[in-house]
Amino acid sequence: MKNIDYIIVGDGYAALFFAHQLILNNKSFVVFSEQKKSASQISAGIINPVVLKKFTTFWKAQEQINFLKKSLKEIETYTGESYFIDSPIYRIFHDENEQKLWLKKSENEELKYFLDKNFDHLNIVKNDFLTGKVNQSARLDVKGFFSGILSFLEANGNLVKEKLIYSEIDTSSSTYKDFHFKNILFCEGMGVKENPFFSHIEVNPNKGHHIRVKLSESIPQNITIKKKHFLFPLENGLHFYGGTYDREQIHHEIDDSAVDQLQKGLSEFYPYDFDIKETHFGFRPTVKDRRPIIGRHPKYRNLFVFNGLGARGILNGCYFSKSLFDYIENNIPLHEEISIDRFHKKDA
Known part of the structure; x- marks a missing residue:
């Protein structure tokens, strides 16, 4: 024993x-x-202190970001590897109203360290109303x-x-x-x-799909792009795009409607051809x-x-x-x- x-x-x-x-x-x-x-x-491995639908933050966001960075440094001491990827999120604005809301929220005490006030224009992708950078955002090498x-x-x-x-x-x-x-x-x-x-x-299941795609035109490799979903590079020439949220269709098969949603979402801001190489899904355990x-x-x-x-x-x-x-x-x-x-x- x-x-x-x-x-x-x-x-x-x-x-x-x-x-x-x-x-x-x-x-x-x-x-x-x-x-x-x-x-x-x-x-996806997204490390993000901002809810990017409404430009709000969440309970203990700064404390959680700080503690994660400290913990990953500690883990590196015994695995010998760093899993922190400095790949900030750039949120594509849908219209001028979102720009104004972002700037207004950036004055908020809880959000001023996360919402960058300087807007950017990204190459290749469609971002007519520019993008906002989420400071302190990154990714984990999952x-x-x-x-x-x-x-x-x-x-x-x-x-x-x-x-x-x-x-x-x-x-x-x-x-x-x-x-x-x-x-x-x-x-x-x-x-x-x-x-x-x-x-x-x-706990209730929330089904999430993502696709792995081959892009015909390359995009900036050191950032994560977000409109409806997240787009970022993987190590094998593919890009991750996702993920969806679904509390209804919780069977253990790929949902064509979710794949269609992802395809349309990516096409909204990536105006070139892409091929879906893989589709994955999982069930997040969520609480009311x-x-x-x-x-x-x-x-x-x-x-x-x-x-x-x-x-x-x-x-x-x-x-x-x-x-x-x-x-x-x-x-x-x-x-x-x-x-x-x-x-x-x-x-x-």
């Missing part, structure tokens, strides 16, 4: 950023990975991040490449097969619906109040959940992994806006 501090179930952003907290604090752990492509692993960290975990004996069987968890003795654990953390995204301990939590769900099982006190990261999986996963670690290890209460207890209060 092997004694460990943590079993982590899942291998998306929540799981790996929490694993990072354990590495920093010299905790023993294993990560159970089914070796499937999670929603995290096919995500493929490199997952490959690098999972390889590190495997090399150090922290990775178990199999599905965890819930029925084999013995809660009375805190054992699972050959492991004696102090805590189990479930970071399963929409897979939580199959979890008998946390299937009740209020747009806050993660983090906390302890009401009966089994060493079972925990970290879920509901939504479309901001990188920022939420990174920042709130520290909150969860401090909650478990140091008895520091979770903020009521992210705690699973906010749902229990409703039931009371």
Whole structure:
């Protein structure tokens, strides 16, 4: 029987950023990975402090950006790789009203460090009303991040490449097969619906598609372009364009309507030929109040959940992994806006 501090179930952003907290604090752990492509692993990797539909920001945006940069530097010390891509977002304005709204919002105390007041004109793409640059925006090298960290975990004996069987968890003795654990953390995204301990939590699937395209005319390579969706270069001569949001069509197949939406969206500002080479989709775990769900099982006190990261999986996963670690290890209460207890209060 092997004694460990943590079993982590899942291998998306929540799981790996929490694993990072354990590495920093010299905790023993294993990560159970089914070796499937999670929603995290096919995500765009956009690091963005601004809601680009209405030009607003969100709770703790600056703190999350700062903490992510610090965490990625720490991760670089043991994987030997940097996954931070300095590729700022340029939002194409639809009309003059959007320009004026952007400038007005840039005076806002919360937004003045994010919304650049100097507009730009981009080559190749259609941007008749210019573009606004989102300061402090960037991208994560998603493929490199997952490959690098999972390889590190495997090399150090922290990775178990199999599905965890819930029925084999013995809660009375805190054992699972050959492991004696102090805590189990479930970071399963929409897979939580199959979890008998946390299937009740209020996460809903939001299906997102993206396409990978071959462009006939090259665009600036060091930026991310956004109109309806995001366009940026990948390492193999393709470009990523996406992703869509769909709460209705949640079957496990490609939706032609989503692909059509993406094709039309790209054609709006890219006036040249392009070929769709790949189509991908995943299911983001979302919550009505747009806050993660983090906390302890009401009966089994060493079972925990970290879920509901939504479309901001990188920022939420990174920042709130520290909150969860401090909650478990140091008895520091979770903020009521992210705690699973906010749902229990409703039931009371």
